Amino acid sequence: MEGRDGYNRRVLIDTHTHLLRLSVPPEIAVREAREVGVEAVVNIGTNVSDSREGVELARRTAGVFTTGGIHPHNAGDHSQESLAALLELAGSGEIVALGEVGLDYYRNEWPPEMQRALFQDVVSIANEVRLPLVIHSxxxxxxxxxxxxxxxxxxxxHCFEGGESEVLEAAERGYYIGLTGNVTYKNKPTAEFLDGIPPERILVETDAPYLSPEPLRGKPNVPKNVVHTARFVAGRLGMDEAGFAALTTANARRFYGLDGEPGSAGPVA
Structure with missing residues (x-):
C-alpha cells in the first residue's frame, strides 16, 4: 500500500524531530507522517524538562521514540543536578539515545568552554550507560x-553540513550522518559528497519544525516532510526510493536500537 507521496507505507523513520515544538499536536503530526510512509519518529530532547516530556509522549504514542539531552544553546543549564537527571533518564530504559548535545559556535550563546564542559560530561554518561549520542555541531x-x-x-x-574532508573524517570514524532538509538547498555543499558516506551510515531526518526541505522551504517543517529529503538523497545516489527507504530505516533501527534492544522507548505499531 502506498502513501500519498508515493512511498510504501511504514518504510521511513524520521530520526530527529522536535515534536514538542510543532505548531500541530504531536499525535496529529505522527499520524500524518504515517499516512505518507513514515513508520516512526525520534523526538529529540534539548533540556531536562523537555526530555522528560518526551518520555511521557513516547509512552502514550505508538511509533514515537525519544532522547534525553541538553542542547549547546542550553549550556547554561549544565549542573550536577541536570547531569544526574540525564543519568536517571538514561538508566530508565525509556530513552534511545543521549542528545542532542555538542557545540554551536555560530550562535555562540554560551562560551565555548561552557559548551565543551557540558559536551564532555554527556559523552561520559553515554559511555557509562552505553547509549548512542546525537550530536549538534x-x-x-x-x-x-x-x-x-x-x-x-x-x-x-545530526544536520550534517560538511564537505569532502568532513565526510571523509566522519566515515573513517564510523559515525552516522543525519541528512536534514538543508541538504536539498542549492547553497549547501554536502549534496556534492553524498557518495562518500558509507550507505550503512546514512540517516534521514527533519529537525522539524526547522529546515523544511525543498519544495517546502520557508514553511514550518513536520515529520512527514522527511519523504522529500529521502527522495532527494536517493536521487543523488542513484538509488530507487524503496531501496533507499529500506536502507535508512534499517540504519535507524540499528543506531537507536529500535528492535527491542536496551534503550528502546516504546512500540512501533
Whole structure:
C-alpha cells in the first residue's frame, strides 16, 4: 500500500524531530507522517524538562521514540543536578539515545568552554550507560571531533553540513550522518559528497519544525516532510526510493536500537 507521496507505507523513520515544538499536536503530526510512509519518529530532547516530556509522549504514542539531552544553546543549564537527571533518564530504559548535545559556535550563546564542559560530561554518561549520542555541531567541526574522540558508543552527526574532508573524517570514524532538509538547498555543499558516506551510515531526518526541505522551504517543517529529503538523497545516489527507504530505516533501527534492544522507548505499531 502506498502513501500519498508515493512511498510504501511504514518504510521511513524520521530520526530527529522536535515534536514538542510543532505548531500541530504531536499525535496529529505522527499520524500524518504515517499516512505518507513514515513508520516512526525520534523526538529529540534539548533540556531536562523537555526530555522528560518526551518520555511521557513516547509512552502514550505508538511509533514515537525519544532522547534525553541538553542542547549547546542550553549550556547554561549544565549542573550536577541536570547531569544526574540525564543519568536517571538514561538508566530508565525509556530513552534511545543521549542528545542532542555538542557545540554551536555560530550562535555562540554560551562560551565555548561552557559548551565543551557540558559536551564532555554527556559523552561520559553515554559511555557509562552505553547509549548512542546525537550530536549538534555548527561551525565547530574540529572541536566537536576532538571531544568525540572520547566516545565509546555509536555517534550520529545530526544536520550534517560538511564537505569532502568532513565526510571523509566522519566515515573513517564510523559515525552516522543525519541528512536534514538543508541538504536539498542549492547553497549547501554536502549534496556534492553524498557518495562518500558509507550507505550503512546514512540517516534521514527533519529537525522539524526547522529546515523544511525543498519544495517546502520557508514553511514550518513536520515529520512527514522527511519523504522529500529521502527522495532527494536517493536521487543523488542513484538509488530507487524503496531501496533507499529500506536502507535508512534499517540504519535507524540499528543506531537507536529500535528492535527491542536496551534503550528502546516504546512500540512501533
Amino acid at each position: 555548527r561551525e565547530a567541526f574540529s572541536d566537536t571531533m576532538d571531544v568525540l574522540a572520547g566516545a565509546r558508543v555509536p555517534v550520529v552527526l
